[in-house]
Amino acid sequence: MQNSLTRKPIEIKISTVVAVAVILHEASTSALETALKEMTAGTPDFFDDEFAVIDVEPISEQKLDWASLVPLFKSFGLNPVAVRNARAEDHADISAIGLSLDVVSKPRQEIEIPAQAAAVAAPAAAPPAPAPAPQAAGHMPAMVIDTPVRAGQRIYARGADLIITASVNNGAEVIADGSIHIYAPLRGRALAGAMGNTEARIFAMGMEAELVSIAGIYRTFENGPPALAANQPVQIKLIGDSIEVSSVKTTG
Structure with missing residues (x-):
């Protein structure tokens, strides 16, 4: 009896949830549907109800039909939970359909070039940079x-x-x-x-x-x-x- 009285009815722990990234290169819902059909080839459990973060960086300047995107992905076994790199003017529409706004970035490494030059992308044919020196223990x-x-x-x-x-x-x-x-x-x-x-x-x-x-x-x-x-x-x-x-x- 004592255990039933002291036991909490609910316990919450912080956990890192793994989600697949769905990177969009087209804004057209019909084009995305066609691409998903080709990708899954009719396999009903191809994605197996995986969580998905929709990344719209390649088409960040285009308007998307958010209300139709979620049911489309769900029909193929993907469960959208967040949107990454969305336009500021789309934030309200995204929140209205129950998705979070995800801001995730690669960690910065030590920068040894002037800030003005950091915004210039390196040429695609540039030789690879030398491997960084090993970090001190505990350094991130x-x-x-x-x-x-x-x-x-x-x-x-x-x-x-x-x-x-x-x-x-x-x-x-x-x-x-x-x-x-x-x-x-x-x-x-x-x-x-x-x-x-x-x-x-x-x-x-x-x-x-x-x-x-x-x-x-x-x-x-x-x-x-x-x-x-x-x-x-x-x-x-x-x-x-x-x-x-x-x-x-x-x-x-």
Whole structure:
């Protein structure tokens, strides 16, 4: 009887969900349907109900019929859950049909060229760059986001730390395999050490988070964030199986 009284009716753990990327090169629904028929060759379980992230970067300037795309993919055994690289003007339509806005980028490597030159693509025939020197133990590259992360957006720094120089708003989610550094208030959800790195940490200039997680251990703040020193940045780390939130004392 004691177990039935103490057992939680629901348990939630943070998990990294694997999804296939569906990269669109055509905006026409009929053209996409024809391509899917050719790809699956009539095999009903070709995709086996896999989650799918729709990447529209190759046709980012074209208008898509979002309402017809979802049932089309579902009819072929793909379950769209998010859209990547969508136009800002399409965000409302995408959210209206129940899809998330996914912002995922390759982690940055160390940059040794001027910022002005970084925007110039290397020629296709350029020789391969020499392999980078081995990284120091524990070092991870960083993905940098310079704009606010808005409600409904999800950013994942795969294999990297995540640095955000603007606010993370309510309803937004930021994820990193390494640590997360937010040089602004954290109001949404932040998940560090997504692939199990228990040494990962979360740093923020202001603590108003809905949920934080490190290596799958999470903590929510239904009753508000913990009482901390005013005007102090915070750090969030894993101590055993518990999430600790503390002020980062600075010297003046």
